[in-house]
Amino acid sequence: MILVFDVGNTNIVLGLYKGRELTHHWRLSTNRSSTVDEYGILLTNLFQLAGVRAEQIEGVILSSVVPPIMSTLERLIVKYVGKEPLIVGPGIKTGLNIRYENPREVGADRIVNAVAGIEKYGTPLVIVDFGTATTFDYIDATGAYIGGAIVPGIGISAEALYQRAAKLPRIELAKPKSVIGRNTVAAMQAGIVYGYAGQVDGISRRIAKEFNVKPRIIATGGLAELIAVESETIELVDPLLTLEGLRIVYERNG
């Protein structure tokens, strides 16, 4: 069994693979002040509930876009799983040709998404990940990672309205009845849901035009489903794409 960790700014998503099969997956909050032992209690409890013993885990792979908690997570894995994790970053084989100006700058989550996306969906491809930030990644027909776009995430945008405008409340992110809201909550929901759906369509169409391609457009991330149903360009939602990418990268370094 291998244990995979996708460490994002909002959530840590972890999964257990038996061969190619994802047997368990869990979502924890990313808490910058949690200690090794606090994360250790969570991990131990999850394993216990799943009937998994740490000795059954042959290897661990971790991708993170939160540098300040890396040392905590590395120590967590050594202490509670008894393994040195493989960390997605310079020096490991991803098999991805990265054409970013500085390849080290690309978020590990975006790299791992691209690896899984190419394997599962082929190229050319656009991956949209609705996380803390919404990211777009464009992979060309040769399988090269060209780059993408980074947008404030849905949660960040909704939170900013609430924080900065005295009369705007915190809202539930849900689809409103109409694109024209006739109360504050409905108006905010319309702006966010249709705004983000339109953003995906707009950016995807621009990619298609600028690069003269017809890429498949695949979405992932916590809030993908809500937006995908309103988008005209998202072909499908693959909620566990990042975990799949981690498994593939682990195998490429075996």
Ligand SMILES: Nc1ncnc2c1ncn2[C@@H]1O[C@H](COP(=O)(O)OP(=O)(O)OP(=O)(O)O)[C@@H](O)[C@H]1O
């Ligand atoms: N129902 C909701 N209402 C309001 N905000 C939400 C809702 N669900 C998620 N969010 C917010 O949206 C953002 C993205 O959440 P999501 O669960 O997609 O994170 P994620 O995909 O794990 O992101 P990351 O990988 O960056 O940690 C977070 O800021 C989260 O607080």
Ligand SMILES: CC(C)(CO)[C@@H](O)C(=O)NCCC(=O)O
């Ligand atoms: C954009 C986020 C925050 C999305 O999780 C992450 O991929 C990241 O921190 N990336 C580094 C910057 C870049 O990808 O260009």
Ligand SMILES: [K+]
């Ligand atoms: K993410």
